[in-house]
Structure formats: C-alpha cells, structure tokens
Amino acid sequence: MNNAVTKTEDIQRKLEEVLRENESLRRQNEDLKKKNTDLQTETDDLKRKTADLQAETDDLKKKTADLQEDLSAAEANLKLTEEKLRRALKRLFGSSSEHVARDGDMYEQLSFVFNEAELISDTEPLPEETVEVKGHKRKRIKSGSIEDIIPDDAPVEIIEYRPDSITCAECGSEMEEIGKEIRRTLVLVRKHYKVREERFYKYACKVCNDTGTETPVAEPDRPPALLPGSYASPEAVANIMYEKFVMYSPLYRQEQDWQRAGLKLSRQTMSHWLITCAEQYFRPVYEELRLKLLEAELIHADETPLQVLHEPDRRAKSKSYMWLYMTGRYAKEQIVLYNYNESRSGSVPKAFLAGYSGYLQTDGYSGYNILSSAKRIGCLAHARRYFTDALNGMKEHERKGSVAEEGFDRIEKILLEEKKLVDLTPEYRLKQRLSVIKPLMDDLFAWVNTVQILKGRARDGITYLRNQRSTFTPYFADGRIELTNNRAERSIKPFVMGRKNFLFCNTPRGAKASEVIYSLIETARSNALDPYEYLLYVLKTAPNFPGSDITVLLPWNAPVSCRKIESETNE
Numbered sequence: 001m002n003n004a005v006t007k008t009e010d011i012q013r014k015l016e017e018v019l020r021e022n023e024s025l026r027r028q029n030e031d032l033k034k035k036n037t038d039l040q041t042e043t044d045d046l047k048r049k050t051a052d053l054q055a056e057t058d059d060l061k062k063k064t065a066d067l068q069e070d071l072s073a074a075e076a077n078l079k080l081t082e083e084k085l086r087r088a089l090k091r092l093f094g095s096s097s098e099h100v101a102r103d104g105d106m107y108e109q110l111s112f113v114f115n116e117a118e119l120i121s122d123t124e125p126l127p128e129e130t131v132e133v134k135g136h137k138r139k140r141i142k143s144g145s146i147e148d149i150i151p152d153d154a155p156v157e158i159i160e161y162r163p164d165s166i167t168c169a170e171c172g173s174e175m176e177e178i179g180k181e182i183r184r185t186l187v188l189v190r191k192h193y194k195v196r197e198e199r200f201y202k203y204a205c206k207v208c209n210d211t212g213t214e215t216p217v218a219e220p221d222r223p224p225a226l227l228p229g230s231y232a233s234p235e236a237v238a239n240i241m242y243e244k245f246v247m248y249s250p251l252y253r254q255e256q257d258w259q260r261a262g263l264k265l266s267r268q269t270m271s272h273w274l275i276t277c278a279e280q281y282f283r284p285v286y287e288e289l290r291l292k293l294l295e296a297e298l299i300h301a302d303e304t305p306l307q308v309l310h311e312p313d314r315r316a317k318s319k320s321y322m323w324l325y326m327t328g329r330y331a332k333e334q335i336v337l338y339n340y341n342e343s344r345s346g347s348v349p350k351a352f353l354a355g356y357s358g359y360l361q362t363d364g365y366s367g368y369n370i371l372s373s374a375k376r377i378g379c380l381a382h383a384r385r386y387f388t389d390a391l392n393g394m395k396e397h398e399r400k401g402s403v404a405e406e407g408f409d410r411i412e413k414i415l416l417e418e419k420k421l422v423d424l425t426p427e428y429r430l431k432q433r434l435s436v437i438k439p440l441m442d443d444l445f446a447w448v449n450t451v452q453i454l455k456g457r458a459r460d461g462i463t464y465l466r467n468q469r470s471t472f473t474p475y476f477a478d479g480r481i482e483l484t485n486n487r488a489e490r491s492i493k494p495f496v497m498g499r500k501n502f503l504f505c506n507t508p509r510g511a512k513a514s515e516v517i518y519s520l521i522e523t524a525r526s527n528a529l530d531p532y533e534y535l536l537y538v539l540k541t542a543p544n545f546p547g548s549d550i551t552v553l554l555p556w557n558a559p560v561s562c563r564k565i566e567s568e569t570n571e
C-alpha cells in the first residue's frame with residue numbers, strides 16, 4: 001500500500017519534471033525564434049547597406065568618367081581655337097596661295113558667317129511640310145542647313161553611290177559621269193560626331209547624246225532618308241534618345257555638350273527629331289507591342305500621378321498620370337509599355353487593354369474594376385501596406401496585440417514563405433504553395449472574417465482583404481502568378497520618385513513621344529537587348545518599309561548585334 005503511494009508520488013514528480021523541462025524548451029525555442037528574426041532583420045539591413053554602397057561607388061565612377069570626358073572636350077576645344085587662330089593669322093599675313101588640305105567642295109559650302117537671325121528663328125518650332133515618299137505621305141522637316149551647325153573642320157565620312165551599270169542600254173557604250181547629288185547628315189556616336197556625305201552619281205551616254213535623239217541616264221538607288229529634308233541620321237537620333245532616356249541627360253545639357261565640341265546643334269532641333277521619329281517610326285512598333293500584350297496570359301498594371309507642366313512659378317494644377325502595363329516574369333516575349341494620360345479614370349486602362357481576357361494584376365484601385373473581361377489578381381504587398389501604415393501611426397504600447405500587428409505578421413509570414421519559392425519552376429512552386437502557403441492564407445482569411453474594427457488604416461486593410469479574397473484564388477492554380485504586384489511597382493517607381501519627370505516635355509505631344517521612346521527602351525532592356533543598339537536598329541530599318549511588315553522591328557526579332565551587354569556600350 002505504502003509502496004503504491006510512493007510510486008504514484010514518484011510518477012507525479014517525474015511528470016512535473018518533464019513538464020518543467022518542456023516549458024523551458026518552449027521558452028528556449030521562442031528565444032531562438034526571436035533571435036532568428038533579429039538576425040534576418042540584420043541581414044536584410046546589411047544587404048541594403050551593401051546595395052547602397054554599390055550604388056554610391058557606381059555614382060562616383062560615373063562622375064569620374066564624366067569629368068574625364070569634360071577634360072578631353074575642353075582640350076579638344078582648346079586645339080580647335082588654336083587652329084582657328086592660326087588660320088586667321090595666316091589669312092591676315094600669310095601666303096594666300098596655301099590651300100587648306102581638305103575637301104574642296106565642302107570648304108566652299110561651309111558658311112563661316114553665323115547668321116544670327118537664323119539662330120533666333122531656330123528657337124521657334126520648326127516648320128513641317130508633308131511630302132510623298134514612295135507613295136506614302138511623310139512629314140518633312142525644314143531644319144535648316146547642316147553647314148550652319150558644324151565647325152569648319154568637322155570630320156566627313158564620304159559614301160559614294162554609282163549606278164549598278166553604266167553601260168548604255170541603247171548603244172552598249174560606257175556612260176560618262178554628268179554630275180552628282182549630295183545628301184549630308186549629322187552622325188553622333190556617343191561623344192563624337194561626323195558628317196556623313198552620301199554622293200549619288202549620275203551617268204549619261206555621251207555617244208547617244210551626240211548621235212541619238214534621247215540621252216539614256218543611269219542613277220544609283222538611294223537608301224531612304226531618316227527624315228527627308230533634314231540632316232538627322234539614325235545614329236544621331238539614337239544617340240540623343242540614349243543620352244536623354246538612359247543617361248538622364250536633358251536636351252539642354254546635350255546642347256551644351258555638343259557646343260563644347262564645336263557643334264551648334266540646338267535643343268529645338270534635337271527635340272524635333274525625337275518627336276518626329278517617335279511618331280513616325282516608334283508609334284507603330286509600340287502599337288504592335290500593345291496588340292502582342294493583349295495576347296499575354298498575365299499583365300501587371302499600375303499608375304502614378306505625374307506633373308507634366310513644370311513651370312517654376314506654377315502650382316501643379318494639371319496633374320496627369322503615367323500608366324504602366326507589362327508582361328509577367330515568365331512571358332517569353334517581355335513587354336513594358338508606359339502610357340501617359342491626363343486622366344486616372346478606369347476608361348484609360350479599359351481602352352488600352354480593350355478585349356483583354358487574361359489575368360490582370362493590380363493594386364486595389366477600383367478604376368480597374370470596369371475591365372470586366374479580365375481576370376483580376378490582388379496584391380498581398382498592397383494589403384500589408386495598410387497594416388504598416390496603421391502601425392506607423394500607433395504608439396509603441398498600442399501596437400502589441402493590435403489588429404494591425406496581427407495583420408502585418410500574418411502577411412509578412414506568407415510573403416517570407418513565398419520568397420523562398422522564387423527560383424523554383426512554376427510547377428514546383430505551385431506544389432509548394434499548396435502545401436505551405438495555402439494553409440496560411442486560409443488562416444488569414446478566416447481571421448479577417450472574425451475581426452471587429454471600426455476605424456483607421458487597419459480597417460482599410462481588413463476591408464481590402466475581405467473584398468479581394470477571390471482575387472487570390474488564381475494564385476493557387478498557376479505557379480506563374482505572383483502574390484504581389486511588385487514587378488509593376490518597380491517599373492513605375494522612377495516616376496513616383498519624380499526622378500523621371502524631366503523626361504516629359506512641357507507639351508502633351510512631347511509626353512506622348514516620351515512614352516513611346518521610354519517603352520521601347522524598357523522593352524528592349526527586359527528582352528536583354530542593348531537599348532542604344534536596338535533604337536539604332538529601329539531607326540535604320542523602319543524607313544526602308546513604311547507601313548509594312550512591322551514585326552521585324554519587335555525586340556525579339558532584332559539582330560544579334562543588339563544583344564550586347566549594356567555596360568559594353570557605356571564606354
């Protein structure tokens with residue numbers, strides 16, 4: 001009997017011991033978890049700091065390169081001035097018989113007197129006229145003469161065109177040269193420029209001329225001009241676009257840069273080239289990309305306010321919007337399209353995505369609701385933002401155990417789990433989602449339904465989750481669908497930060513041109529193309545077939561020469 005009691009007490013004691021041990025282990029486990037979270041935060045911090053340092057280093061490198069460029073430009077300028085002085089002295093005192101050893105034609109054509117009246121008229125919008133080119137109506141720019149803007153010692157590249165055959169079809173004798181037409185364009189390559197002089201030689205049959213009634217004439221085929229009547233070359237326009245949209249160098253700064261190199265290329269002329277090429281050659285490519293986008297299975301969309309008129313003394317009365325539409329991460333043919341519009345109305349994306357019936361991922365903005373045929377997908381990062389905002393507005397002691405804190409923690413946990421799946425194939429990703437993330441999401445939405453909250457940002461978060469619940473369903477049916485719309489937000493961020501506001505000219509026409517140029521650049525980049533090479537390819541190719549086969553201009557059909565690493569061309 002006594003023995004039995006002792007045994008029971010013994011077991012009781014052991015049980016208590018086990019329970020105590022269990023409790024201590026639980027506490028240890030909790031401590032470890034907290035430490036793990038802390039370490040995670042610290043790691044993230046360090047990562048961010050490393051990235052910042054990297055960005056700073058890159059910045060410094062760029063500044064050094066810029067300074068070096070400035071220095072060599074100044075040196076070149078000095079040489080130029082010395083040369084001019086030497087020539088002026090020679091003209092004053094020296095032997096008039098001495099000829100400057102250069103192309104005689106060009107020397108004659110150069111205008112040494114700078115026409116001030118022309119400079120003033122240059123600040124006015126350039127006049128345009130419409131001309132017929134190979135049966136297509138085209139705008140023709142009267143942009144003055146190239147001789148007005150180049151220095152007297154500008155390098156010239158001469159390309160000579162002669163007829164394929166100069167044998168007279170009438171009598172079989174060899175024709176003789178009777179003259180040539182000259183087309184001169186300005187070529188800009190990074191920090192250098194030259195004049196391209198294309199000479200189109202004409203031939204005529206002398207024998208027939210002397211004996212017959214008609215004189216057969218032969219002429220070479222002419223490659224079409226980029227902008228008929230203007231001295232713009234594909235290299236020049238691609239260069240100006242690259243400097244402005246990739247290197248963030250506004251036209252007035254480019255004007256100054258060229259000025260230092262001796263070139264009087266005005267920003268009005270550059271702006272006109274950009275706008276005309278964007279409208280004439282890029283807009284059809286952009287439109288083709290839009291049609292391709294509508295065939296995508298998944299589109300990310302986002303929008304942000306933008307101030308187009310940035311006059312210093314004017315309030316930002318006219319708020320406009322930059323809309324963004326892009327393909328998902330797994331799309332074979334990547335498309336990134338920016339669309340400038342004065343309105344934030346849902347009718348804007350409705351028109352842009354007319355007829356689209358695939359998945360459309362956005363934040364919670366209700367404007368997208370009128371796109372009834374698209375299958376909507378919500379953004380969990382957007383939901384988290386409501387709770388983050390709520391926590392930021394609370395005092396430390398209010399946070400503990402609050403709805404905001406619980407909402408944030410639950411979403412944070414889901415996003416952390418999703419982050420681990422980022423490199424998996426869509427199929428395996430989906431499998432992992434169903435086993436790991438699905439239960440967490442179900443818990444989240446079950447919790448959301450029980451929450452009683454009447455006011456504040458946390459309530460907005462709860463409302464968002466309640467309303468958007470169904471938009472997260474596709475996420476558990478297709479591994480390619482993202483849980484957040486971060487992809488689109490990253491692409492529109494430069495506009496949110498105001499960093500790219502200057503890309504947009506003061507006029508809606510300039511803004512529309514910029515949207516097209518910037519879209520082509522970003523689309524080229526996301527298809528692993530070098531943006532400069534791709535712009536050059538489009539500008540060189542498009543004038544050859546006005547209005548026809550536009551598909552050869554799409555980034556994924558661009559030649560291998562465009563597939564360079566971007567940094568290689570930044571020299």
Ligand SMILES: [Zn+2]
Pocket residue numbers: 168169170171172173205206207208209216
């Ligand atoms: Zn003949």
